[in-house]
Amino acid sequence: MCLGIPGEVVELYPDRGDLAKVEVSGVRRAINIGLLEGEDVRPGDWVLIHVGFALSKIDEAEAAAALAFLEGIGQAYDDELAALADSRIE
C-alpha cells in the first residue's frame, strides 16, 4: 500500500481525461491521473503510482531505478503487483 510504483503511460482515454492506461512490470491497468492537474501526460511518460493514482511524473531513468529497487525487495512488491492485477478502476 505504501509503495510508489513506476508505470509507463501506454494509452489515454479520449472520453475520460482523468484516466490513463499504464504498464507496470508487464501488467496493464487503468489508473487515475487526476492529481497531475496542469501537467501534460502522454503515452511514453512515466508516473509514480500510489494506490491507483499517479502522484508525480518521473523520468525514465528514475523509473528504471525505482523498478530495480522494487524488484529487489521481493514479497512486498509481488503483493502490490498482485493487488494491481486484480484492480479494475473505472
Added chain:
Amino acid sequence: MRFVDEFRDAEKARALAARIASLCEPGRQYKFMEVCGGHTHTIYKHGLEDYLPEGVSLVHGPGCPVCVIPMGRLDDAIAIAEQPDVIMTTFGDMMRVPGGRGSFFDSKAAGADIRMVYSPLDSLKIAKQNPDKHVVFMAIGFETTAPSTAMTVLRAKAEGIDNFSIFCNHVTIIPAIKAILDSPDLRLDGFLGPGHVSTVIGCRPYEFIAAVHRKPLVCAGFEPLDILQSVAMLLEQLQEGRVEVENQYTRVVPWDGNRKALQVINEVMELRPYFEWRGLGFISHSALKVRDEYAAFDAERIFPVPGVRVADPKACQCGEVLKGVIKPWECKVFGTACTPETPIGTCMVSSEGACAAYYNFGRFTRERVRVAITR
C-alpha cells in the same frame, strides 16, 4: 568495505561510505531518524547500517501507517464490517493487524464480508456493483494515500453513489515528528525525511524542525545510494554548522509538493482535534476526518462505532520501537512470541514495519557480516 559490490553502482557507494566516514567528528555519536517505513525496509534489506561508521546510528521512526493504527480503531472498523449488508474493503496490509478482538482476517473467517482492494476506486466500483449493500473503505495512510481517498469521495459524490463511505484513519506526518522531538526519551541529530509523503506536502512543512528545533532534515529517496547520500548531506550540514531542510530526492519531490493533492485533501477532510497513535498516544491535530459537507460518505456517522480505547498488549513494545527508543530485536517478544506469522504488535505485521523488516532481512545481514569478517 563490505558488500558494496552488491550495489549496482559499487563505486558510488564506496565513495559515499568514505565521505560519510570523513565527515564524522572523531568520538562523536550521531543519531539520525529515518521517518519512513520504506527507508527502514531499504536499510535492513541492504544492511546499510554496516556501511556506516561506528559513530553513526539510524533510528526508525513512526512512518508506517499500518503500524500506528491503534487497536481500538481496528475494533471500530470490525464493528462496522459486522453490520448487516456491509462490505468492508481494505488494503491487504491491514488484514492481519491484530485489534482487541482479533483481526480483519478473523472477522472474515467468522462471516463478515471483508475484501482486499488495491485502490479506493476499486471499493467504489464494488459499491456500484452492489447497490443493495453499503461499501466501506478502510482509509489509512499518511499524505501519500489521503489524496486518493479524497479523490474517490469526490468521485462518489459526482456520480451520486449513495452506498459508499470511508472509515477515515488518515494521519499526518508533521505532528508525529513534533511528538518525537518533544519526547524526552530520545536525542536525535537529524532526520531523513519521508520521500513519498513529501511528493504531496513538499519540503516547506519541515522547516520548523530546522528553525525551531535546530535539527537538519534531508528528504531522501528509497534506494541504498539515496540513503547513504542523505546521511552524508546531514553530516555535511552538521560539520559546516548549518541546520536546514534539504532535498536529496529532487528526482521525485518538488519543493512545494503537489498542490492539487493538498487541495483535494482539504476539500474533503479536516484535522481532528486529536487522534490516538499506537505507541505514541494521543497527538493533537494529527489525523484527518471527513468534513461535514461530506458527512454522507463518513462511515463513522453512518454506523455506530464503539470508540473504545484498547491498551496494547503488555508484552508489546511497538511504542518504543515506533519512537526509536529501542531497536526491534531489543523487544522482549521479538522473534519469539511475536513473528510475522503470529504478530502481537503492528510493527511485525506490515512489511514496512521495523520489526518485520528486521525479522526478514536483518538477521540475514548480521549472518553475512559474521561470514565476511571471519572469511
